[in-house]
Amino acid sequence: MIPECTVTPERPATPADPPVAVTIAGSDSGGGAGIQADLLTFAAHRVHGTTVVTAITAQNTLGVTASLSIPPSLITAQLTAVTTDFDVRAAKTGMLGGRDQLVAVAAAALPRLVVDPVLVATSGAVLYDGDPTDYLRILAPRAFALTPNLPEARLLLGHPLTSRGDRIAALRELADHGPSLIVLKGGHDDGPNAVDLCYLAGRVVELSRPRVPTGNTHGTGCTFAAAITARLAHGDPPEAALEAAKSYVTAGLLAAADQRLGAGSGPLDHFPTHHVP
Numbered sequence: 001m002i003p004e005c006t007v008t009p010e011r012p013a014t015p016a017d018p019p020v021a022v023t024i025a026g027s028d029s030g031g032g033a034g035i036q037a038d039l040l041t042f043a044a045h046r047v048h049g050t051t052v053v054t055a056i057t058a059q060n061t062l063g064v065t066a067s068l069s070i071p072p073s074l075i076t077a078q079l080t081a082v083t084t085d086f087d088v089r090a091a092k093t094g095m096l097g098g099r100d101q102l103v104a105v106a107a108a109a110l111p112r113l114v115v116d117p118v119l120v121a122t123s124g125a126v127l128y129d130g131d132p133t134d135y136l137r138i139l140a141p142r143a144f145a146l147t148p149n150l151p152e153a154r155l156l157l158g159h160p161l162t163s164r165g166d167r168i169a170a171l172r173e174l175a176d177h178g179p180s181l182i183v184l185k186g187g188h189d190d191g192p193n194a195v196d197l198c199y200l201a202g203r204v205v206e207l208s209r210p211r212v213p214t215g216n217t218h219g220t221g222c223t224f225a226a227a228i229t230a231r232l233a234h235g236d237p238p239e240a241a242l243e244a245a246k247s248y249v250t251a252g253l254l255a256a257a258d259q260r261l262g263a264g265s266g267p268l269d270h271f272p273t274h275h276v277p
């Protein structure tokens with residue numbers, strides 16, 4: 001029997017209430033990426049995290065061994081449950097798994113939607129079983145921000161991004177699909193700095209921090225996009241949200257650089273001591 005619950009009487013929101021964000025993503029059983037990384041990141045930023053699970057992966061620091069997509073009707077039901085009760089201030093998508101799941105998400109009205117177009121894990125596992133351009137045609141027009149890494153941007157656009165000029169042209173090409181903010185993440189590049197190229201209100205902005213020498217980079221993309229989402233939920237302007245998210249990821253990578261969690265590429269530290277939300 002369901003116990004009777006007490007309903008809190010209506011009262012206006014106060015600054016003491018944490019902002020709410022939703023992550024629409026897959027579960028990583030290893031706890032380093034996906035919905036688990038997003039919730040840790042939201043908590044580190046004092047944001048109440050709600051979830052819409054799109055897929056379940058059997059995964060650890062070495063790779064993905066199995067995956068199951070959640071039926072679109074259950075994705076819609078989770079979205080409805082969250083958005084009809086909470087004052088959702090920002091949203092993020094991670095692994096969607098397939099076209100039907102992506103279409104279910106695109107049908108929802110979500111504020112400040114950050115789309116991380118998760119296609120292939122760094123370990124090589126395919127995390128989107130469909131045409132990558134679905135992201136551009138169906139979801140990007142609904143997005144505030146789009147955050148592909150370099151391999152994802154190549155798959156979305158169908159051409160290589162070798163020079164800086166290619167990358168700036170790619171930012172404009174991606175922005176033509178609707179998002180005001182594009183972040184082309186440079187984690188997979190080499191060089192002494194980890195440089196992300198961003199397109200924001202018609203300007204190209206560079207986000208750069210020293211590259212952390214570590215193999216523990218599992219979940220960096222999820223964490224970075226979730227941190228942007230958390231800062232947007234707090235009401236930060238986009239450029240401030242980007243800078244804060246970049247500093248948070250760098251601090252998390254540094255704090256976990258020598259950590260040993262699992263035999264492969266471990267997660268970063270979502271609560272680095274010197275990070276103040």
Ligand SMILES: Nc1ncnc2c1ncn2[C@@H]1O[C@H](COP(=O)(O)OP(=O)(O)O)[C@@H](O)[C@H]1O
Pocket residue numbers: 122148149150185186187188194195196209210211212213214217219220221222224246249250253
């Ligand atoms: N070794 C590293 N040192 C510092 N920053 C990194 C490192 N690896 C990735 N990053 C940063 O982490 C964020 C996620 O990028 P990336 O790893 O490219 O995404 P994804 O996990 O989606 O492949 C970006 O801001 C990127 O520059």
Ligand SMILES: Cc1ncc(COP(=O)(O)OP(=O)(O)O)c(N)n1
Pocket residue numbers: 025026027028033034035057059094095118120121122123127217218219220221222223
């Ligand atoms: C369930 C799930 N979602 C997303 C990813 C990809 O994580 P990401 O941070 O983009 O990058 P890598 O960890 O693959 O480098 C994932 N692996 N699992």
